[in-house]
Amino acid sequence: MRIIKANEFKLAREVEYGTPEQNKTVSDILERVRTEGDAAVLRFTESFDKVKLEAGQLRVTEQEITAAYDRVEPRFIEALRRAAANIRSFHEKQKRNSWMDVQPDGTTLGQIIRPLRRVGLYVPGGKAAYPSSVLMNAIPAQVAGVPEIVMVTPASTGGKEGIDPYILVAAAEAGIREMYRVGGAQAVAALAYGTETIPPVDKIVGPGNIYVALAKRYVYGVVDIDSIAGPSEILVLADDSADPSYIAADLLSQAEHDEMASAILVTTSRPLAEAVLAEVETQLATLPRKEIAEKSIRERGAILLADSEVEAVATSNRLAPEHLELLVREPFGWLGRIENAGAIFLGPYSSEPVGDYFAGPNHILPTNGTARFSSPLSVDDFLKKSSVIHYSKEALLRDGEDIMTLAKHEGLDAHARAIQVRLEKEGERT
């Protein structure tokens, strides 16, 4: 980690397309599951997850879910429930109403908003099985009113004992009752195309490894998908009022995620920059995930010195961070100038983990600079809209000629005739 000039810094951005071999593997798996259903799902589960199942064992039973509650400490369940309540409460505020615009001439135009019917949530196995991500994916769908939310997770998630009980509890707390032990590209295929045991969904959300990400890319169009997440990022925008130990701790909490994670401080204060640099070294020394955090900090971390507040804000807007912390004297005064950021954390007590786990806003955020055009996961992502058009006879007689003029110019005569046949008949009748 070095102190460098803000305007000289560039962040490497890569969109991950996978190798040709990975793409081939994924498209083969998809095709097998599409044509062979359960049989292919079971075969891939045996070969990749080393778990031999029959079709009847794919679905997680009610007993397993109940048993999971006994394996999780009550302190965890309480914290999870409070987090879930906050997440639910925040997302309730995102709900939208259908609307109609009823005009005096009898014309009615509107927009009907409805939940998707069935959504699949992918939960990765191993160390990436995060209960918090289960809540963050499932609760917006539940608040949107999606009647069927189904979870898939590799059979090997919790090792030989079956699926991680913390994941089962988080899913149950988020209202999910339909869960299958299947992972990888075969799980994405099962959700997209359906099998004898797993009915198809309308949308697939949730993170996964490169095979899962490629599979989601392939099935997009057959079903909807969420955005493909890149490495996690934090940008701290701080003035000399900020506590260097808070900044260092927050940068490291990002860095421990992943060697590819970026942790960046932007400040106009050189003393702060130097204090944070020292604090990062001190705190890094005793971190359990030191190895990951250190690689991330050394290779992708940076402390950027800006000549002015204006340059500091411009740098942040240019980098469009996933997480942005405003550790400045009057953070709300800066808000209007922030153009691109997934989530904005204001002031010294709004450390990123507050948002990652608990406050209520979603922690699934646009990565890789996509905050320029993308948004946090929200209730909107589980809703669809239909336009409504009701024209009155009066309106059609008034507008018919204009419509025909436009249609004829585009060479679409049958469009014009669909209006004309009505004008002629209705003209006769009146």
Add this chain to the structure above:
Amino acid sequence: MRIIKANEFKLAREVEYGTPEQNKTVSDILERVRTEGDAAVLRFTESFDKVKLEAGQLRVTEQEITAAYDRVEPRFIEALRRAAANIRSFHEKQKRNSWMDVQPDGTTLGQIIRPLRRVGLYVPGGKAAYPSSVLMNAIPAQVAGVPEIVMVTPASTGGKEGIDPYILVAAAEAGIREMYRVGGAQAVAALAYGTETIPPVDKIVGPGNIYVALAKRYVYGVVDIDSIAGPSEILVLADDSADPSYIAADLLSQAEHDEMASAILVTTSRPLAEAVLAEVETQLATLPRKEIAEKSIRERGAILLADSEVEAVATSNRLAPEHLELLVREPFGWLGRIENAGAIFLGPYSSEPVGDYFAGPNHILPTNGTARFSSPLSVDDFLKKSSVIHYSKEALLRDGEDIMTLAKHEGLDAHARAIQVRLEKEGERT
């Protein structure tokens, strides 16, 4: 076109991925433009569009826009302006406010909604250069508040005379002042990566041929894209109160778009089915685009007989049509049962072209059955959201332990420490 049982009908759905050769061509073009900028754009324009330009000629001049107005008949401009006003008025109703939830303990959570900064609109050349589509793409972006909307269209759009004046007028009416004569995958590349002459955008919208569609797929992630449009579709749901000549005209207006277009009637009335079948033949005979419409009607058209209203609605929901007409006695009474449809047209005077050109709702709609999870193009597509999280000291002291419990379970100790360092310091200070 045949009369068949509704529950036996299946619609062929294909997601278009292009041939390996087409993919190779597109990725080569993208890479060239990314690394060589204008030089590559000009070279591809010469080889594909047969137009030799210099970089200084890429941008359409103010004089050309002014001259275009003289080449378009006033009657067309008037109709276009009335359509634009309706489209603007409908989309104004889609605007959304940022919101904040200020809690008694000082915690503030919220969602900030902002327009994208710069959007590129692709307009195809030749016969597919539709002024109506220019309005439908540009106006929602304009209503969203996007400050920079830029149009690209092939240099050959209007033949040797330059860009189609109708397209220039439509773009100018929609408030676009920045336009470039470049098309194909090279235009998508220029918009995504930027060149010396064309600054990069945050999102690319608008229809195009297979090369344009593939290029958009590739650059997704670097920029946002709209959905890739499939062939157009109409489904008419009618009872015996409907006028067969209206239905036939509306089916044909869809069929003339494209040989791949689908026009489908679903009804419980056999006499109506037979009357529509006869009417389609009669009207088809005199259509200027008879050849296209006939192929579409014969190969992709169908009249489906349902045993009951319930089955008729279920069939429509299953097919999830882009356009749905309810030509029934009390169309508003059916609305609640319609689950999947891009746009719903109610009653005899709401012929599809009313919505295609004029009423105000967007004509860019989910195709290929994607109305199950996708929505009409709207102001939402040009907005992005940022979450806002401001925790008070009081709130952090209250929730800190819960947050640490959740973080530690996930093995993310640096997350827990970012909270702990604050609890320790703030504990001291109070």
